Amino acid sequence: MADFDWKTRFGPLLDQLAQDGLIDWAETLRQQLTRRFDDNPHGDLDRWQAALTRLPQMTDAQAHLDRSAVTLSSLHPLAPEQQEQLLQGLRGLMPWRKGPFDFFGTRIDTEWRSDWKWDRVAPHLSDLAGRRILDVGCGSGYHCWRMLGEGAGRVIGIDPGLLFLFQFLSVKDYLGDVPVDLLPVRMEDLPEGLETFDTTFSMGVLYHRRAPLDHLLELKGTLRRGGELVLETLVVEGPEGYSLMPEDRYGQMRNVWFLPTCDTLLRWLDRSGYRNARVVDVTATSTDEQRSTDWMRFNSLQDFLDPNDPSKTVEGYPGPLRATLIAEKP
Template identity: 80%
Template sequence: MSTFDWQDCYRPLLQNLEAQGLEGWVDVLNQQLAARFDTNPHGDIQRWQAAWQQLPELADVTAELDRSAITLTSPGMDDGSREQAEAALRGLMPWRKGPFDFFGVAIDTEWRSDWKWDRVAPYVSDLNGRQILDVGCGSGYHCWRMLGEGARRVVGIDPGLLFLFQFLSVKRYLGQVPVDLLPVRMEDLPERLECFDTTFSMGVLYHRRSPLDHLLELKDTLRRGGELVLETLVVDGPEGYSLMPEDRYGQMRNVWFLPSCDTLLRWLDRAGYRNARVVDVTDTTTDEQRSTDWMRFQSLADFLDPDDPSKTIEGYPGPKRATVIAEKP
């Protein structure tokens, strides 16, 4: 049975960062990770760790990272091991971002994150050989797709420890692959890292009280000439228009600004990016976000006006998401 040792888990990443001359970030990370796991651990961490430890030990695991579901297979899988795997994975519910397939156990996540990837990927610069940051990465689904596209190293950040153990459920079978999920927030990163070739921020901007500060923080992570891939909620309207909900939006408390696409482009320009362009605008539907057997809580259908599903339950325009690509000069 595997045990989780955060120092062992992150040692290859920290050594790699040191080799890049990022010793200052390594020192900060050691302090942050010790606080998350040793000093002030989450109250459910033992339960999540126990579920993760129950995953069966399997050899000769193969991963397919370039298809809709992140898929693991092994010739050693049998019915007993498959039942053991499903019980362990259900101990890590709810599963929100995916889908995944663990040795025939199909995890139908709340979000069809593969649909978002299919919308975004055609417009992103070739990821082969690039060092990538994925901000607000959730369970790391898109991190695995980035590795499947040939990324040299992928670092995802998301403070949720449940997401971390979902991510580690994949990584435990793949060995020392250059993909890591750090349970930290964007504001926990040092200023002016300037070490990533591509930074993704998908589904984060509208959760920030100051969207311009978020755009500046993202720019700080990029090397000169690096690429930002930004996906966020938007509304229809002219340049300068932005919706600020009175309280909740789609029952979410922490939604602050939903700009028009032209306003979003102006924000990026004011934040110092160049060549910002909208590459996709798509309405979010109840086919893409919904309750499933692996996420049994309320989902999008419960957050829309039952008499007019083009609006949220609060009467705001329904969710529409735009993807913008921009570069750091």
């Protein structure tokens, strides 16, 4: 089995960033990727690379990015041995949390029905055709593919989870040179003041940040003037100015810091220098949208809610309520 060749994987993107005048970012990324893959490689890297290598080669793969499941198809059906290779390779990349996906008839029923979130958000977006998009905390890249399906010119997702990267590559390797990339870096690894993206998504990230206003300012720094922020996060009901800070865990998660009300979040956006901020959707997360599946066999939302009152978490806090807001950078 060949080692993970990150220079070949990310080289075209690094070259493109340099051509676009983002030379400093390209060089910073090169250093970060060197540290991540050469200096301190993850212990599961070989296992994930082996799973990726196991996937059968298909020379005529086509992508369908306007469906609930990001779907790969082929004019020629897979032979039985290819179907087994495909299944074993995809199983080797478990757990699958964000999706769903369909690989040549093998459907991956992920923990999250991420298509439901996309269906809630998409009607409120500016036309994505030709836009340069950043997706912060993109997971396996499901929404990145949906953005490309809407005509985006270039999509860059960032998420530090290396398993997510290999899940993303399991799709991209079938599609070749498409303008979608996933970088295994954190938001704080991006240079300040990039000001290069037309749209920046931050979905399911803000409540994990100890300093949420700093996150809003970091996001603003990625946008060009007039660029659009799409923000989705956990909220609670209550008056302007109120924000819930859990004593310890929220829904068994330790890394949840602030759950504001929608009005408080609008104030945060205003104080952070955004304009025309508005709430476009508020939806309670259900156990139909987030649940354990055969592709994600660990505990999920039903285990994090009070069994006697599913409107509350096991800690007694209000159950997960998610709001999506859109705002512009002046």
